[in-house]
Amino acid sequence: GMTLPQLSAETRIPARHLEMIERGDFASLPAKTYATGFARTYAKAVGLDDKAIVEEVRAELAATQGGDRHRTATFEPGDPARIPSRGLALFSLFAIILLIAGGVMFYSRIISPGSGPGSLLDEQRMAAANAAKAKVQPRAGATPAAPATGPVVFTALEDGVWVKFYDGAGAQLMQKQMAKGETYAVPAEAQGPQVWTGRPDALAITVGGKPVAKLAESEGIMKDVPVTAQALLTRGSGQTAGPAAGPSGT
Known part of the structure; x- marks a missing residue:
């Protein structure tokens, strides 16, 4: 075999x-x-x-x-006595729900306290603080206002700019044709100083070192125009008068 x-x-x-x-x-x-x-x-x-x-x-x-x-x-099923009762099953389900809820509360309060909704009172306080801050801070892009007092200085922007300064009583302070770049500071002790010129557009003005608006933006005779710091600042706020139509008598 x-x-x-x-x-x-x-x-x-x-x-x-x-x-x-x-x-x-x-x-x-x-x-x-x-x-x-x-x-x-x-x-x-x-x-x-x-x-x-x-x-x-x-x-x-x-x-x-x-x-x-x-x-x-012929296989027999298991002993029914070993199957959990309905009460035990419900108790187990309730325990699981409590465990999940506790975990969520622990996470929201301890691990991530800032993720929940904020307090309404805190929001109101923050809004009030922002409003107060907005009132204190100057508007973006706004030019700081010049001081109401300070030396008033005129600067000629062209050659041969005729100008006359005098006080409220008519006493002459200065009269000449200013050269380009020449400056004149109005005396601080002058009472009611005024100016007379035919070229208001050619005179730059500063008050306390801060530039303010010109007397006018075009040629024209202007006389008896107050040149105190307060008067010039008022003109710069939008109350500027235009050049006079012609010279007035002295």
Whole structure:
């Protein structure tokens, strides 16, 4: 006879499967198809009746599978006493809900205290503080106002600018044709100083070192124009009078 290794090489059936066939342990083969196929090949190789062997294998497999089905059908369910009661299940669900709620509260108060809605009182206080700050701060882009007092200085922007300064009583303070860049500071002790010129547009004015609006933006005779700090600041706020139509008598 042939040895198992020789028979395995001849039939190309693994030796362990041949051992199962020789023992008649067909149920241990991989599947019913493999069992019948291996048995047929084995029977032919050793000179047995392959049809009879296959029928025997099928009968044994059928008997084995029938026993398995019977065991499955007669399996008894577990003890009902081991199933948790309805009250215990509800208590467990309630405990889980409490645990989740506690975790959410801990996170919102300890880990992320600023993520919740803010206090309405805090918002009102912040709005009041912002309003007060807006009142104190100057408007963006606004030019700081010049002081109401300070030296009044005229600067000629062109050559040959004729100008005459005098006080409220008519006493002359200065009269000349100013050169470009020449300056004149109105005496601080002068009472009611005024100016007379035909080129108000060519005279730059500062009060306390801060520039203010010119007497006019075009040529024209202007006389008896007050040049105190307060008067010039008032003109700069939009109350500037235009040049006179012509000279008045002295």
